[in-house]
Amino acid sequence: MKLLGVLCVLCGLGSTAVAIDREAFTFTKYDLEIRLEPGQRRLGARGKITLRNDSAQPQKIAVLQISSSLAWRAVKLGGKGVQFVSQPYVSDIDHTGALSEAIVTLPTEIKPKESVEIEIGYEGTIVLDATRLTQIGVPEDIAKHTSWDQISPTFTAVRGAGYVAWYPIATESADFSQGNSLFQVADRWRGREAESEFRATVVMSRGSSETPPILICTPEALTRMEEMGRAQPVSAECSWTRLGTITPTFVMANYFDQSKPPFYLFSLRGHEAGATTYANALEAASKFVAEWFGQPSAPVAIADLADPNAAPFESGTLLLASMAGVDAKLAEINLVHELVHGAFFSAQPWIHEGLAHFAEAVYRAQKQDGRAAALDFLGLHRATFLETEKQVAATPQKNPGQPLATTFDESYYRSKAAYVWWMLRDMIGDDALKQAIHRYRAADDKDSKYMEQLVAAAAKRDLSWFFDDWVYQDRGLPDFRVLATHPWKNEKGTQFVTVTIENLGGAGAEVPFTIRFEGGEITQRIEVRARSTATTRVEVLGSATEVVVNDGSVPESDLTNNSFKIAAP
Numbered sequence: 001m002k003l004l005g006v007l008c009v010l011c012g013l014g015s016t017a018v019a020i021d022r023e024a025f026t027f028t029k030y031d032l033e034i035r036l037e038p039g040q041r042r043l044g045a046r047g048k049i050t051l052r053n054d055s056a057q058p059q060k061i062a063v064l065q066i067s068s069s070l071a072w073r074a075v076k077l078g079g080k081g082v083q084f085v086s087q088p089y090v091s092d093i094d095h096t097g098a099l100s101e102a103i104v105t106l107p108t109e110i111k112p113k114e115s116v117e118i119e120i121g122y123e124g125t126i127v128l129d130a131t132r133l134t135q136i137g138v139p140e141d142i143a144k145h146t147s148w149d150q151i152s153p154t155f156t157a158v159r160g161a162g163y164v165a166w167y168p169i170a171t172e173s174a175d176f177s178q179g180n181s182l183f184q185v186a187d188r189w190r191g192r193e194a195e196s197e198f199r200a201t202v203v204m205s206r207g208s209s210e211t212p213p214i215l216i217c218t219p220e221a222l223t224r225m226e227e228m229g230r231a232q233p234v235s236a237e238c239s240w241t242r243l244g245t246i247t248p249t250f251v252m253a254n255y256f257d258q259s260k261p262p263f264y265l266f267s268l269r270g271h272e273a274g275a276t277t278y279a280n281a282l283e284a285a286s287k288f289v290a291e292w293f294g295q296p297s298a299p300v301a302i303a304d305l306a307d308p309n310a311a312p313f314e315s316g317t318l319l320l321a322s323m324a325g326v327d328a329k330l331a332e333i334n335l336v337h338e339l340v341h342g343a344f345f346s347a348q349p350w351i352h353e354g355l356a357h358f359a360e361a362v363y364r365a366q367k368q369d370g371r372a373a374a375l376d377f378l379g380l381h382r383a384t385f386l387e388t389e390k391q392v393a394a395t396p397q398k399n400p401g402q403p404l405a406t407t408f409d410e411s412y413y414r415s416k417a418a419y420v421w422w423m424l425r426d427m428i429g430d431d432a433l434k435q436a437i438h439r440y441r442a443a444d445d446k447d448s449k450y451m452e453q454l455v456a457a458a459a460k461r462d463l464s465w466f467f468d469d470w471v472y473q474d475r476g477l478p479d480f481r482v483l484a485t486h487p488w489k490n491e492k493g494t495q496f497v498t499v500t501i502e503n504l505g506g507a508g509a510e511v512p513f514t515i516r517f518e519g520g521e522i523t524q525r526i527e528v529r530a531r532s533t534a535t536t537r538v539e540v541l542g543s544a545t546e547v548v549v550n551d552g553s554v555p556e557s558d559l560t561n562n563s564f565k566i567a568a569p
């Protein structure tokens with residue numbers, strides 16, 4: 001592949017003695033043309049990026065990073081080549097475990113808040129590479145199901161920052177072996193880029209005799225392609241006016257197209273049964289989503305992955321998931337998630353993604369296997385943020401936590417948020433929550449308390465304490481225990497139990513508790529604020545034997561201290 005204006009000036013690695021602030025610049029705009037040569041597993045890119053100095057100091061050096069399997073060919077400013085040093089930079093933010101950095105000396109200093117447009121060219125190969133996982137001891141045959149990005153003659157799927165730096169980024173080194181460091185670096189990048197504009201035209205060069213594959217980047221681009229007719233060169237527009245939580249991703253294969261716009265479905269040969277499972281789930285899932293979130297306003301797409309064991313991945317309204325041997329219930333909830341995105345949008349990750357994950361749990365409860373199954377499903381989410389929250393609770397000075405309202409940490413805005421919506425539903429009921437969701441307008445969501453106001457108005461209840469503990473602040477998790485029970489009878493012989501529940505944690509919640517008695521059980525709910533106790537009395541129809549607090553619907557830090565045996569009188 002020939003790139004125009006190759007003006008790479010290599011001048012050794014000795015000139016980087018000045019401390020470099022790799023995260024000084026935010027990349028506010030991308031305008032790229034990507035050429036794929038799947039036969040050679042190659043990618044060639046050129047285009048323009050706009051960098052804004054978001055640091056407090058003027059910057060003379062800009063760092064541009066791409067995957068270590070790609071090489072810089074050109075860096076220009078205003079049509080003129082500029083001096084840059086190309087060097088490898090070890091970082092697990094890329095699947096290869098390293099990046100190719102261009103350390104660019106800018107002709108003039110860029111002052112804080114000023115921007116600079118840089119023209120760039122780079123190329124190289126993207127092959128399956130699980131180095132960053134295998135080097136920390138993950139067996140290769142497991143690692144490749146997670147690290148499945150590649151360009152190949154038969155199947156191409158490449159995810160962006162955090163997986164493969166196929167467009168330039170600028171981050172401090174991330175290390176998989178250092179706890180959460182990789183996720184922290186990737187989350188920080190996502191947060192910095194949330195308001196950025198991204199446009200990449202991905203084009204495949206191909207011989208005329210081959211069957212043209214389908215190249216997918218966004219469902220919106222598929223809609224446009226359909227309008228134009230399919231007699232176009234194989235290309236896809238990856239365009240977002242605001243990236244939000246999206247990871248620009250493209251996928252290309254000889255897909256079977258079973259789309260029913262605005263729902264797009266692309267499957268691979270041999271995965272027909274799975275594709276049919278998705279197609280069959282569409283009607284029920286659509287009906288459910290419409291009740292909660294309204295009619296679809298944006299297209300959504302699900303595209304197959306070649307590896308039957310590949311971990312699924314979502315970017316915006318595109319879900320990549322293997323359709324080989326897919327379980328019908330899993331297909332349903334995957335579909336529910338994507339359809340929520342097609343019907344409902346919020347620029348706030350905890351609302352946008354949190355509600356989509358919440359909807360999966362509600363579907364589990366109402367259309368599949370009931371509440372207990374839904375709580376088990378949510379329990380998988382709990383595991384993702386439990387350790388972080390324990391650290392927030394144990395060492396708040398060192399780990400101040402991250403408010404749900406502003407976080408770009410996926411375990412929070414997906415998993416913790418799913419619980420927050422579930423708890424709100426338990427507190428105010430389906431109808432009130434649906435009403436709040438239906439009244440939500442992304443364009444009106446300017447005040448940080450907008451969502452709280454909608455929910456409180458629908459519920460006719462003050463929920464400011466709840467939003468404060470769970471959304472506006474990160475106060476860790478609750479930790480409930482049954483502090484005391486007291487069985488008694490009134491003068492008519494009616495049996496009661498007085499129950500005192502203590503919350504040892506930093507976040508309050510309304511939590512269910514169940515009293516087991518001879519011949520049955522009764523479940524009630526009680527509001528227990530942070531580091532407080534609450535007492536209530538419950539009528540029971542037999543001698544009480546046990547009280548259990550929290551059925552799993554409130555994520556708490558310790559579930560081992562939740563039951564209390566009542567001694568026989």
Ligand SMILES: [Zn+2]
Pocket residue numbers: 314316337341353356
């Ligand atoms: Zn989603």
